[in-house]
Amino acid sequence: MSKFIKGFYFAWQGIAYSFRTQLNFKVEVFSALCVIAVSYYLGLSTAEWLWIALAITLVLVSELANTAIETLVDLVSPDYNPKAGIVKDISAAVVLLTGLFALVTGILILLPKILHAL
Numbered sequence: 001m002s003k004f005i006k007g008f009y010f011a012w013q014g015i016a017y018s019f020r021t022q023l024n025f026k027v028e029v030f031s032a033l034c035v036i037a038v039s040y041y042l043g044l045s046t047a048e049w050l051w052i053a054l055a056i057t058l059v060l061v062s063e064l065a066n067t068a069i070e071t072l073v074d075l076v077s078p079d080y081n082p083k084a085g086i087v088k089d090i091s092a093a094v095v096l097l098t099g100l101f102a103l104v105t106g107i108l109i110l111l112p113k114i115l116h117a118l
């Protein structure tokens, strides 16, 4: 396998590991699929699709980074350490912020269209 192809394989391993072990990542992937289906049904403009894609990407990327940081913290600091806790808390805060951004984006773009379609 070429080094280039191997890179994709390792990246996929990281996604598969996160999906297997992180309930939050599973929920976010399924939520993203639901949002994409609803967006397709509602017929978004190109700009609206880009905002939805940005929100979904930010949430999934931050959850993957959070999983990597948690795993690294558990590796280097398996025992209780206030600084290890702070690192995990900040990492979780990043996911929270991207989730809030996704929520606001979804409400601003999808809610008016859903109400109009009812």
Ligand SMILES: Nc1ncnc2c1ncn2[C@@H]1O[C@H](COP(=O)(O)OP(=O)(O)OP(=O)(O)O)[C@@H](O)[C@H]1O
Pocket: 022, 070, 077, 078, 079, 080, 081, 082, 083, 084, 085, 086, 088, 089, 092
């Ligand atoms: N080694 C540690 N030392 C101090 N506090 C920790 C440590 N590990 C975890 N904590 C605290 O417990 C919280 C939850 O940690 P945990 O590793 O269970 O994260 P989680 O988000 O619940 O992860 P997972 O998705 O694996 O369940 C952290 O945000 C942190 O405040």
